[in-house]
Amino acid sequence: MKELISLTMVGVAEATLPPAAAASRKIQPVLTWNELALDTTRTKRLGAFAAARLYAMVNVAxxxxxxxxQVARNRSKRDFALVPPDGAPHQANRRAAAVAAAHAVLSSLYPDMADLYNSQLAEDLAGLNRRPARVETGRQWGEKVGQQVVDLRANDGSSPSETQPGDTAPGAFRADWGSAQYRNMEPFGINDPSVYLSDGPPALDSAAYADDFNEVKTLGNAAIPDQEKDEIFNFWSAGGGSARPPGEWIKIAIAVAPRKPSTKTSLSRTVRLFALLGMALGDSAATSAQSKFTYHFWRPATAVRNADTDGNPATEQDPNWTQRNGSIGGSPEHTSGQSTFAGASSTILASFYDNDNVAFSFTGDNAIAGARTFDSFSEAAAEAGRARIFAEIHFEFSNQAGQKAGRGVAREILDTRLLKTRRGH
Incomplete structure (x- = not known):
């Protein structure tokens, strides 16, 4: 995003509360409104890139x-190193501001769901019964900020829809792709998504291509029963009507944040975590979309059924081959969006908590998948990527390229955005 909104878009340092004050605040607004964002994605049946954009907007707001x-408060205490955003009040309830900002984003984007958002807003504000004047000031400020985010993203390149036509050439994605515009979406936190453009898939006649072709042909074959692979595939499937792949990482953060001392009671730290995560998800969408549009590569099912056209003697055609996923996939294959989201999110979470080895459990959106437990963020990211091979909708080279791009996106955001300070110093 080129325009500036408050502090987030300029990479200015985050103002933090003293420990005693931070400990007195609850983080429920962040969790509650992210749950609403997840439910919105499910209800509206958003695609993965649209969902990532939504999660970014809600959490940036x-x-x-x-x-x-908080910056205005510290400024009022003669902490002149900080410059508050225009109109930011120092005597305002921050929780009221958080819920109002999220409400403004969601209700502006999806006015047909306003009754749900209005009800949650009213409930949250009613629970803030101390100093009603500050609650109201916080609500007004949060609404203003949320609307600014909506306005600044109104022409960010995510619409109108743009279709990339299909192609019948060997190695080309056959169907029309109706979300090609996301390659031009303005970034939330990185400078230029093209920096993370993949080097591309290996040549069709190469040994590297044949190796990954034959792997996915075996591991993703629906005719070969495998309970473990079925469980992993179903857990991470995240199809239409789900929270989508970026939403799985919002769910992971929701599972982890209340259990970790640094975010258990601190609103400041929790909004920072989710904003970093949201920006990484949004920018991963643009990065993956650029690679998909640039390389326009065929999905494995198409590759297997048309292997007689790839010029590679180490691949064998099977016109009747059926993938575990059931459908080929609705966008060009390279790179894997799920892997890009996973690489970015696992990097953000591990860096934020200064530890990758954080154990957690969460439940997949697929009703038959149940819950799974992981010992680290990187373990979950690796499984999310491999799930796409088990589904037979991605090759391993696209998994690895996506994970690498996502990690790069996350590192740039961590190095340049929402940098922590102590009272502005």
Whole structure:
């Protein structure tokens, strides 16, 4: 995003509360409104890239609303190193600002769901019964910030829909792709998504291509029963009507944040975590879309059924081959969006908590998948990527390229955005 909104978009340092004050705050607004964002994605049946954009907008808005008030507070205490955003009040309830900011984003984007959002807003504000004047000031500020985020993203390249036509050439994605515009979406936190453009898939006649072709042909074959692979595939499937692949990482953060001391009671730290994660998800969408559009590569099912056209003697055609996923996939294959989201999110979470080895459990959106437990963020990211091979909708080279791009996106955001300070120093 080229325009500036509050502090988030310029990489200015985050203002933090003293430990005693931070410990007195609850993080429920962040969790509650992210749950609403997840439910919105499910209800509206958003695609993965649209979902990532939504999660980024909701969490950027909450961060800017909360942090703007804290900067104004510190400024009022003669901490002149900080420059508050225009109009940020220092005597305002930060929780009220957070819920109002998220409400403004969601209700502006999906006005047909306003009754749900209005009800949650009313419930949250009613629970803030101390100093009603500050609650109201916080609500007004949060609403203003949320609307600014909506306005600034109104022409960010995510619409109108753009279709990339299909192609019948060997190695080309055959169907029309109707979300090609996301390759041009303005980034939330990185400078230029093209920096993370993949080097591309291996040549069709190469040994590297044949190796990954034959792997996915075996592991993704629906005719070969495998309970473990079925469980992993179903857990991470995240199809239409789900929270989509970026939503799985929002769910992981929701599972972890209340259990970790640094985010258990601190609103400031929690909005920072989710804003970093949201920006990484949004920018991963643009990065993956650029690679998909650039290389326009065929999905494995198409590759297997048309292997007689790839010029590679180490691949064998099977016109009746059926993949575990059931459908070929609705976008060009390279790179894997799920892997890009996983690489970015696992990097953000591990860096935020200064530890990759954080154990957690969460439940997949697929009703038959149940819950799974992981010993680290990187373990979950690796499984999410491999799930796409078990589904037979991606090759391993696209998994690895996506994971690498996602990690790069996350590192740039961590190095340049929402940098922590102590009272502005």
């Amino acid at each position: 909450m961060y800017d609303a909360v942090n703007g008030i």
